[in-house]
Amino acid sequence: MRIKTLTLLVSLTLMSSISSTSFAAGGGGSAETDPAALQGKHFDPKGKPPSQYTIDKQNVQRATLPFEDQRDFEESKKGFIAAPTYTTIKGDDGVVAWNIGSYEYLLKGKDYDSIHPSLQRQAQLNMAYGLYEVVPGKIYQIRGFDLANMTIIKGDTGWILFDVLTSKETARAALAFANEQLGYRPVVAVVLSHSHGDHFGGIRGVVNEEDVKSGKVPVIAPEGFMEHAVSENIYAGNAMTRRMQLTYGTLLPRNPHGHVDQAIGKNISSGEIGLIEPNRTVSKDIEEITIDGVKMVFQNTPGTEAPAEMNTYFPQFNAFWAAENVTGTVHNIYTLRGALVRDALLWSKNINNALYLFGDKTEVMFSSHSWPRWGNERVKEVLRTQRDIYANLNNDVLHHANKGVTINEIHNVYKPPQSLQSNWAAHSYHGSEEHNSRAVLNRYLGYWDANPATLMPLSPRDSAPLYVEMMGGSKKILAKGRELNKQGKYLEAVEILNKLTLAEPNNTAAKDLLADVYEQLGYQKESVALRNSFLASAYELRHGIPEGASPKAGSPDMVRAMSTELMLDYLGIAMNSTKAAGMKFKINLITPDNGEKFVLEMSNSTLTNIKGYTAKDADLTVTANRADLEMIMTGQSTFEKLAQSGKVKLDGNKAVLGQLMSTQEKFDPRFEILPGTKKTH
Template sequence: MRIKPLTVGISLALLGSISCTPTFAAGGGGSAVTDPAAMAGKHFDPKGKQPSQYTVEMQNAQRKSLPFEDQRDFEESKKGFIAAPSYRLIRNDQGDIVWNIGSYDYLSQGKDYNSIHPSLQRQAQLNMAYGLYEVVPGKIYQIRGFDLANMTLIKGDTGWILFDVLTAKETARAALDFANEQLGKRPVVAVVLSHSHADHFGGIRGVVDEADVKSGKVQVLAPEGFMEHAVSENMYAGNAMTRRMQLTYGTLLPRNPFGHVDQAIGKNVASGEVGLLEPTRTISKDIEEITIDGVQMVFQNTPGTEAPAEMNTYFPQFRAFWAAENVTGTVHNIYTLRGALVRDALLWSKNINNALYMFGDKTDVMFASHNWPRWGNERVKEVLQTQRDIYANLNNDVLHHANNGVTINEIHNVYKPPQSLQSNWAAHSYHGSEEHNSRAVLNRYLGYWDANPATLTPLSPRDSAPLYVEMMGGSKKIIAKGRELHKQGKYLEAVEILNKLTLAEPTNTAAKDLLADVYEQLGYQKESVALRNSFLASAYELRHGIPEGASPKTGSPDMVRAISTELMLDYLGVAMNSQKAAGMKFKINLLTPDNGEKYVLEMSNSTLTNIKGFTAPDADLTVTANRADLEMIMTGQATFESLAKAGKVKLSGNQAVLAQLMSTQEKFDPRFEILPGTKKR
């Protein structure tokens, strides 16, 4: 939900220079800065401010109004605890830290921080669980606190069946080693990957050997569409998503009461090596029953919910229900602010309802890939009903308001869940938020336009801002009014005018610092980590510019291999500057004999298209290269020139069109400016 996000950097001289950056759909901040001052409760930023009296008053009001007397989550989060490791750090083979649960120890001091929404602080404390837990006596166990997600271990007749294997090889390996140390060593006989987000499959090479998977010794199961979505969901806009993620997931915020406190569904994402192995078995039916190593499993496919490919699992022998990331006791993202297709809140609710009616009466414990289990049949059904109702209410009530004329630019100030749901912790928006999720629902059905012609073809913000500044009397008057609004605790009103000023005058340090002060107070007040991080990270950038270390790292060979050739060629069209392609017209045949694929890549009308399964008889150039050799280029292990010299790449026709194509390709800046005046020149 990471300074070093999962990325796949491709330098494909054959067809241009590609830089694609698939990012995690559910996390971020694996290498966020550890701040020694956090334990003393000190601000990490010399320009940072303490919570204002209005923020303190709001936090105190929340402490009085929220159901803090309900301690069931704390009891359940501790239940089944077996042991915790003696270490707090997990390192890779080179000695680099990939995980540090200790960087959040400031949350375990029993202090109330006015710089953190009380409800969010409660969630952050619950997510401090670290170690091995028993879910079903002698049969189901979980490792929590080793990564954003949990690793679940099911005890079969001869070995372990693992459900979700964390983000990184290093944390997954440490988790399995610790479980074996505590419970007795057992071989892994199967791995179940609940869905297509990397914090659930990336650690697979830390728990199984690829040769064992290929030989059939270890099964890997995943829902239909898993491989496609594991690499494609964020491919086309990957660079933009990675940059936006640095704000929304607080990947560059220090872990501090004034900075990063939690990721809502876990502490954070590990920053180790991400792997991916192709499943040996795909679950394609709505309901599919399988027995592996003596363990009966009933899979419920739930595509289009939290992930495009996702599935729940029921264990009839243990009266246990695995809710994947569909039911985690927090309201998730309908729209992920880093960027993604809008999800379907109603479909999500219906899939939870299906689980409730199919498995609810037969379940004594519900556990998931994040957070902690819920025990007892009534408790399980309560949480399922709550989560079902909050997603349905979000969908239905937003559309009710829309049908009464409320627009996408108003709905976030209108929609509120009913009080009965506000009083239930499982309906709180720690990962998503009521504000951005309500706008997402309306956008899904009606789109971004509010039906006012004034907003149909608006000026770009940086073009309209100078007009506003002029009409408001200039920067001095705006800053004076901004300070007045800030002192009155009218933070959104202050944002409205200060944002215009910073857009019009991006070098105005006083304006940017004042806007940062306003953003900071808004961040302190937010229950949702997505909103908190967005405001606080933006405040930091306004004060200091885009932090160093924001560039993405190269992804693993596994991820490169998983990218289809078609997806790779599609991306060339995205990376192409169409103005540079003006007047170009050519066709290139691409043949990859090792996998039998063939494509036509065609440039016309300053647009690059491709089609699979065809060759053009009038192609200007035919390129023949094994797909495996293209992967060598993509991962930087070889160059086009070296492979051509070795005879592994063959060119037939006019080679000049390659130079033409390459001249149109642009490498995206992973640190592009979002907030005015924050790019260090």
């Protein structure tokens, strides 16, 4: 294999390995704006309106939920200073990165039966757009410019920014608007609360990397930030990206029958994502830092909403910043796009620590999402509510598990106590009671329900034909499915129609009927994760996987932030082991500029690596600076060019490098999930 071809494979393999999951969720582009939304019309010619069963369920919610509690609406408006005259934010290339105006239909004062009433309420609250004052003359927030908020603290000489949105475009616009309204001040520090991209991705829009590297501008993050900011989305990145298209509804039009909200904000911008390595780390459980006259008490909360995350208390202002740990909604214990299961009990304990550390002293609590809560009693109420809902989820699920309820039953059994159901801050807009309860049980007991029949089940597409045959064939199943659909027995209809579509993936009538059922279930769900999953799946069943579903590859910043070991690990994942049959070789990799060395070994159709060693019997030794490897990985240079210039040295059998790369596969980001939805050309 020629070196040039090998370079292309390296670049494609590694750039495609980074999931956009945490970094791009359907962005701001005007292409996703639906003109029919303001009239409440469906965006899909095959789409159906809410059934009478769905309408009846929505009316029950309207009659029983505590809509008389208007405190969230009052608090979401408090401190408003100004909103921009524009509703779209464009990048340097003229492409729209953000468009809050595409959700204008939510502000028309109409109740939509295609949206769960509680979710519509949350979606309206998340329409806050502009600059808000949190602590008079000291703390401000820009809301509605991205999924997260940018918090702006006034120091003695400049701004301290807490979380800087997802993309350069929105962060730059947010800071410019704040300077326009409040008077220009330089950025003197940036605090990154945790390792998710909607909180750090906009950093290049607010600071220069040179100022960070020189120490002129401190960038503060919790211990483990860099590791987790990158690693969470690498190993299963392609699968996460594909699943994100369903669970985040990234390709659904903004429409009462489509995308309405992302629970903790409207959506995620689709601009340029950056990452600059922090130059100061918070490593202690409680750590006090003063910058530009502002005293900050950091509370490390690892293993909560993110593996690396921290809250902050401001003693001068009696203000508590809860990062993404307390946002007035039940978050994901298991993120459906894919991620390690979180610890609901640890999450609850960290909120409890915050309550006892800072609760009695706090007069305003704000976070990197949603809106602040003012007054000491109100702050403690929300802290207790969020503490209790996570603890209740953990404890009650395990209570039922210890009585024999399995992972395949718990979502039909677990319900929070009525006192929590009556409090808006305990509602599951981001997570859901259904998938979170299963996640808790999975964390402690795993996926097996202890029935031997489920230990090694047939693959669904192998078992489905047997079910179809035993049910009397597709005509009988379709007839029963239509009957169940008309009766509003949607889950029962899913049970049989799913089997039919798996057995007969080209059965359009079956797929269309299943889509109709999924659509009604989506309308009924309070959680955006469930709503989006059902509605996006309905669209794919009707029309196939949408064209243009391939997301952006990882940004150069993310590639540079990957450890060399992580990159080499990923080569083992991207390898098709059948293509490696019979291969046996060792490659030394030496990167002099950072003092690293590795051995890659191919044996038994498996690629392994070990750091800190070189093999005396290596077939090939590759010597290249890590910085030059990054040029290759981001497509800015090639092995061929670097070898010609002497920056890459290959000693030994160069053919083994070609063998290695011949095993690598670039994953299809549009792989089929629902049967019969992959278009063939």
